[in-house]
Amino acid sequence: MKVFKFGGASVKNADAIKNVARIISLYPNEKIGVVISAMGKTTNALEQIASDFLASNWNSFEERIHLLEAFHLEIIDCLIKEKNNAIFSEVETIFTIIKELKNCQQSKSRAYYYSKTVAQGEVLSTKIINAFLIQENFKSKWIDAGQIIKTENKYLEANIDWLVTENHFLDKFIPEFRRNDILITQGFMGRNQANELTTLGREGSDFSAGIIAYCCNAESVTIWKDVPGMLNADPKWFENTVKLDNISFREAIELSYYGASVIHPKTIKPLQNKNIPLYVKSFVNPEKEGTTIHSCTSKDHLVPSFIFKENQILFSVSPKDFSFIEEENLSDIFRKLSAMDVKINVMQNSALNLSIVFDKQRIKLPEFLEIMGESFIIKYNDGLQLITIRHYDQATIDELTANKEVILQQLTRETARFLVKMK
Ligand code: ASP
Numbered sequence: 001m002k003v004f005k006f007g008g009a010s011v012k013n014a015d016a017i018k019n020v021a022r023i024i025s026l027y028p029n030e031k032i033g034v035v036i037s038a039m040g041k042t043t044n045a046l047e048q049i050a051s052d053f054l055a056s057n058w059n060s061f062e063e064r065i066h067l068l069e070a071f072h073l074e075i076i077d078c079l080i081k082e083k084n085n086a087i088f089s090e091v092e093t094i095f096t097i098i099k100e101l102k103n104c105q106q107s108k109s110r111a112y113y114y115s116k117t118v119a120q121g122e123v124l125s126t127k128i129i130n131a132f133l134i135q136e137n138f139k140s141k142w143i144d145a146g147q148i149i150k151t152e153n154k155y156l157e158a159n160i161d162w163l164v165t166e167n168h169f170l171d172k173f174i175p176e177f178r179r180n181d182i183l184i185t186q187g188f189m190g191r192n193q194a195n196e197l198t199t200l201g202r203e204g205s206d207f208s209a210g211i212i213a214y215c216c217n218a219e220s221v222t223i224w225k226d227v228p229g230m231l232n233a234d235p236k237w238f239e240n241t242v243k244l245d246n247i248s249f250r251e252a253i254e255l256s257y258y259g260a261s262v263i264h265p266k267t268i269k270p271l272q273n274k275n276i277p278l279y280v281k282s283f284v285n286p287e288k289e290g291t292t293i294h295s296c297t298s299k300d301h302l303v304p305s306f307i308f309k310e311n312q313i314l315f316s317v318s319p320k321d322f323s324f325i326e327e328e329n330l331s332d333i334f335r336k337l338s339a340m341d342v343k344i345n346v347m348q349n350s351a352l353n354l355s356i357v358f359d360k361q362r363i364k365l366p367e368f369l370e371i372m373g374e375s376f377i378i379k380y381n382d383g384l385q386l387i388t389i390r391h392y393d394q395a396t397i398d399e400l401t402a403n404k405e406v407i408l409q410q411l412t413r414e415t416a417r418f419l420v421k422m423k
């Protein structure tokens, strides 16, 4: 069995979905578990709908739902020939669930409503694509990821209950391949013990593909992208990018951890643990070789790779009582950071000061200043850019830091990182 993952860009309109069917048809006689994200920018729209609901912005809430429904209906209209196909009413039912939020009391947490709303994007896309594949004579079946992928009770970036999930795959997923060739399921979502919807973190559908492959002992995973494979840099920034043909699991984790946006960083671990290769391939040129990520390590060092993260904020944290930054202070700082659910991109310390860098969007500044300000003097500097170079050489460093003021730098044997400001 193979696992395929199609992201939002690969299913953004009717033509893109026809292309997905074409790609699947290139693999006749295969059993394929297909994980799909929400179509195009649907997740962003649903996030805004959830915020409108939480803020009781009803005009905007209704307007956005209307636009999103029209977007989906237009796609089905292009794809589905039989106008009495059940998919039309199924999509209407999903939008009714979203619209009915308006009648609920907001008695639960924001995160609960977020996941309940935002996960519907994947339910919509998978139902529509499954209906289309059946119309096109594929032996395809829609599988509810919520009945199989079980998570802890946290609603956002929920951790997987691996044991239960693996048993569900063995009992409820794999047997479906007896009568079907293609099993279509939702990325990004699961359900907790109370059967409430939970989400795995933005861009988490890659991780869903990793979970399925791990639990089903798949022979491989293919992530279909709008780029030819994993590149040594983001083509948004650089003209002359190089495709990485073969990289190790370790290198892929390092690159995605530092911010290469091609694969979600959590995807690799389950694949590495069972030695399942991951292919990153182009949905535009599916016949072409993409990148193979596997246990081989010999080719990792040939090309420097670079990753830019924009909109970084640097905090400098020093104890108010002039004490050193040592174990006790550090554990206090990290406990507070962990309670705020923030992710550190870089850190560095001196005797009296800890420097920590975050994505500015992920920080609630007033909350941060209040909580950390209890025991520490906090200074910050924003509008910064974080440059990471794997397998660096001096020429690459000079090129990437030219005309920039370096505010903090860190070099290890394989990775150079520069926090910079435009001059
Ligand atoms: N649809 C979700 C998102 O846009 C999950 C994913 O695409 O992987 O974040």
Ligand code: MG
Residues within 6 Å of the ligand: 007, 008, 037, 038, 043, 203
């Ligand atoms: Mg997406």
